[in-house]
Amino acid sequence: MRHTHRFPQHGSNASPVHGIVPPHLLRHLARQTSSELSECADAAMHTLMITERWRGERQVLGSMAPWLTTPVGECRRTVFDAGHGQSLPGARVRGEGERPSGDAETDEAYDAAGATYEMYAQVFGRDSIDGRGMRLDSSVHFSRRFDNAFWNGTQMVYGDGDGILFQRFTRCVDVIGHELTHGVTQCEAGLAYRDQSGALNESLSDVFGSLVKQHALGQSAAEADWLIGAGLFTSRVRGTALRSMKAPGTAYDDPFLGHDPQPAHMRDFVPTFEDNGGVHINSGIPNHAFYLTAMAFGGPAWEKAGRIWYGTLCHRLTPLADFRAMAQATADEARIAFGEPESRVVREAWAEVGVEVALNAAARA
């Protein structure tokens, strides 16, 4: 297994801060003028501004990452309390093996980092984010009314949410798996965070974030909810989650947050300059291809579909890969890892979302 470090060096623009809540949703909320939700609009604007500021600092932090390694084969989690400030990491509140702190955010961040480490270690034999036992540091209670969670290149950062539309971000294990997977992608394929390669980057985080949740709950593909961020919205929001891999475009439809814009098929691909070329929007297409593949195989999604996507992430993608390259790579990985029938399942799933894969010479023979 290849484990080269691809953490960007200072000056690179390859890996901006990856917040779980997409900018289009926060902008929609920030534009609301209803006095009833003025606090939420302010919180959304504040979140957008902080995320923007972090984009610059992220590049400096990224080059420090290889220093954060621990002995191989060991999960080492540390949770810090930012105390509603913005300097990181904050005060250390819980380390590996220590008793629960009693603070929900602290203990949820600790547990979910553990669930993510375990899924990657047990299913794929991967030792942490970088494959070399990188420390899993998290900061909770970041800023005030902060409506996001993000991976900044060296650690996880969680806001408490505005408490009116968004609940605390540590509630969702798949959100935490999503964010930590941005670190894995950064170390492996190094997918550029724009246009189709950026949508693949987002999709891989949704795929493995959902697998962390499914693995922790012991669910089969048929039992899983295939939602990202279920439980993040309060009951005031008309919506169940941030995204749905099963039915992209149906996760929320709310007067304050807008309508889930995700397509499930290439015919509905959204060309846009916003959101780095729609990375959180068009990711619905590869997300749905993974869902269809996992459902066609049946059983736990990590066993076949997950293995194929993981092998592809680690060995078959270049930084500017597009959907067609991803489809071809997963079909090839399926054939090598399992056989031609599995490769056919993968090709059919991609065809269903409008991405056709050419049969290569080996498959036709």
Ligand SMILES: [Zn+2]
């Ligand atoms: Zn993301």
